[in-house]
Amino acid sequence: MNTQVLSGKPxxxxxxQRAQDEARVLENSGRHPVLAVVVATDDxxxxxxxxxxxxxxERLGIGCRIVDLGSEATEQVLASVLRDLSAEPSVNGIILQTPLPVGVKADSLVGLIAPEKDIDGANPLSLGRLAVGQHAFAPATAQAVVELLDHFDVPVAGRNVTVVGRSAVVGKPLALLLLERDATVTICHSKSGxxxxxxxxxxVVVVAAGRTGLLKGSHLSPETVVVDVGTxxxxxxxxxxxVDEASVTGVAAGLTPVPGGVGSVTTALLLLHTVEAARQQEPAQLAAAASAARI
Amino acid sequence: MNTQVLSGKPxxxxxxQRAQDEARVLENSGRHPVLAVVVATDDxxxxxxxxxxxxxxERLGIGCRIVDLGSEATEQVLASVLRDLSAEPSVNGIILQTPLPVGVKADSLVGLIAPEKDIDGANPLSLGRLAVGQHAFAPATAQAVVELLDHFDVPVAGRNVTVVGRSAVVGKPLALLLLERDATVTICHSKSGxxxxxxxxxxVVVVAAGRTGLLKGSHLSPETVVVDVGTxxxxxxxxxxxVDEASVTGVAAGLTPVPGGVGSVTTALLLLHTVEAARQQEPAQLAAAASAARI
Structure with a gap:
């Protein structure tokens, strides 16, 4: 069969476009959305x-503050920067970019990102809120997968979706998002046989395992839609x-390309989340955050 | 085939016994574990x-403080009680018992339970921490399921476990616990066909749907182990x-009874969690909590 290329670019x-429009509306009321990206690598x-x-x-009218702490940054410094950015009223979204310096664990650091600024759903509280159906930003990659399926009118409600990979960044949050949309979800991984x-x-099969050529055409039934999260x-x-593109092409009904698939959508979502965070952070809340920061 | 009854009682x-032993050790160092149960119903x-x-x-040497607010309690009163108990050094574990008064939502209230005292894993932060592999108390019912499987030497690593039900209290946290133990997990629900x-x-099939007679023998392959979470x-x-016990008996390899299955283990785990919480709450931490409560 003819395998449709499900490009993420459109x-x-x-x-x-939506992020730019919403950023403009905020600008008109005197608010300028700002994303802070904390970096501690020379990769x-x-x-x-x-x-x-x-x-x-910048192209969309969103401020971006790169906080480059260098590849020697300590956990203490990173923690202190994340606390400051969480309390800083002029910052609306925060990303802690991986990789981190050797010995520094992201685990405890991500818990310091204020949930309302956690636009990549890295704080465990965001994941927990997603699980119980409360408002939270989903990890952008996981959300990009469901947005792509929506965009190409691939139904998931009442259908079987298999997620290959059980990471806290993609597999688990994606399973939660898919359950929310009434999919039956199977999560498999390296120990699944x-x-x-x-x-x-x-x-629908979503592969997020980080292994080149893992999913082959022989693994699929005809007409399966395949989303490739691997980079x-x-x-x-x-x-x-x-995904082993050569063997999957001709078997799958559709396949997202790498690059130009999930990744493009992910970056766009991070920016949209930043604008949404700015909109949700009422001036009153910002003032309270500022006052808390001074304590 | 002969279906083994997987009683939760042993x-x-x-x-x-373990909870009692650990409570005694704490007592010997002058600490008395206490569980607070907040109730607002006349059911x-x-x-x-x-x-x-x-x-x-009480039989195990654990204090239990029932805080009965009556079926007319407001959300404000419940919130204030949960905040007080979270800050109160003499309380180690907190349960917010459902049902709650009409119009009161558990959603925002459970977020007020201090994570270190959240012995039934009700705070979304606990669920998020479970998802990322950080320490947190799992919802006792979900944990009871995996403890029962362990107890009866039912392996889950590399095997297919289907969870029927996607609640935040059982289905979702159970899926996380099973993934942690290397199971391949499928979550299905009322929209799954x-x-x-x-x-x-x-x-292994775990049913947590709250529908009498939902799982029948005809739904199963021979030798499946069935855990019934329904009450x-x-x-x-x-x-x-x-579970439709009559038709499942003779098909399944094992079946947990109701009552006397998951439920018995759940209650025991709540008490064990309380003792573990007391052990983890160092006197220094308790002092800090007390001082925070005074602010």
Whole structure:
């Protein structure tokens, strides 16, 4: 069968447009949405990615403050910066960019991001709120997957969706988002045995395992829709997903490309979340945060 | 085949013994573990259940403070009581018992339970921490399921476990606990279509849907282990689970009874959690909590 390429670019453009429109409305009432990205690495591809967020933000009228602490930053310094940004009224969204310096664990640091500014759903409280159906920003990558499926009119309600990968950043939050949309969700992983046992009964397969070439055409039933969340950098510097594109093409009904699939949508969502956070942070709340910061 | 009855009572007795032993150790260092149960209902069966917790606690040397606010309690009063108990150094564990008065939502109230005292994993932060692998008390019912499987040596690693029900109290936290133990987890629910499609491929089926007679023998492959989390009160006052016991018996390899299955283990775990919370709450922390309460 003909496998449709489910490009993320048109959807990313729509989301960016919405972010720009909403940012303009805020500007008109004297508020300027600002995203802070905390960086503590000298990894070139990460720095390139952060600069690409900055450029996209500026294009949409969103301020972007890169807080580069260098690859030697200690956990104490990172914690203190995250606390300050959480209390700082002029900052609406906060991202703690990985990788972090050796020995520094993201685990306790992400809990310091104020939930209302946690636009990448990194604080465990955000994940817990998602689980109980309270308002929280979902991790942008997980949300990008469901937005892509929506955009291409791929139904999930009452259908079987298999998520390959159980990370706290993608697999688990994605399962929560899919359950919210009435999908039947199977989560499999490296200990699950033969992959096809879990992917063949699925109408939609989402791969987020971080292993090049993991999902092959032989793992799928015809007409399955495949979303590739993998971002693996090959020795030659090129970016590939977790899907073996050659064998999946012709079997799947649709496949998101890497690059140009989930990743494009993710970045756009981070910016939209920043504007939404700015809108939700009422001036009164900001004043309270400022006063708390002074205590 | 011969279906083994997987009674929760021997395991409950073991857990109670452990709680009693640990409570005694704490007593010897001058600390007395205390559980507070906040009640705001005049529902007879709930009040009976709360009294049964109280009796069990006292038998094990754990203090139990029932804070009965009556069925007319407002959200404000409940919130204030939960804040006070969270700050009160002599209280180690807190349960907000449902049902709550009409119009009062548990959602925002459970967020007021201090995470270190949240021995039934009701605060969304506890659920989020579970999801990212940080320390938190799991909802006792969900944990009771995995403890029961462990107790009867039912392996879950690398096997397919289907959870019927997607509640924030059982289905979702149970999925997290099972993933932590390397199970492949499928979560299905009322919108999932024919039940057998999801339960027949499973090695273990956990039903937590709250529907009498939902799971029948015809939904299962032979040798499946079935855990029944349902607690449905029939018009004659008797308690039954979600499993159609007559048809499942003879097909399943094992089945937890209702009553006397998951429920017995749940109550024992609430008490064990209380003792563990008391042990983890160092005197220094308690002093800090007391001082915070005075601010």
């Amino acid at each position: 959807l990313a453009a729509l989301i960016q 070139e591809s990460t720095l390139w990615y952060v600069r690409s967020i900055e450029r996209a933000a 033969p992959l096809e046992r879990h992917t063949q009964p699925a109408d 693996n950098v090959l020795p030659d510097g090129s970016l590939v997903g977790d | 395991l409950a007795a073991l857990i109670q 007879e069966s709930t009040l009976w259940y709360v009294r049964s917790i109280e009796r069990a606690a 024919p039940l057998e499609r999801h339960t027949q491929p499973a090695d 449905n009160v029939l018009p004659d006052g008797s308690l039954v689970g979600d």
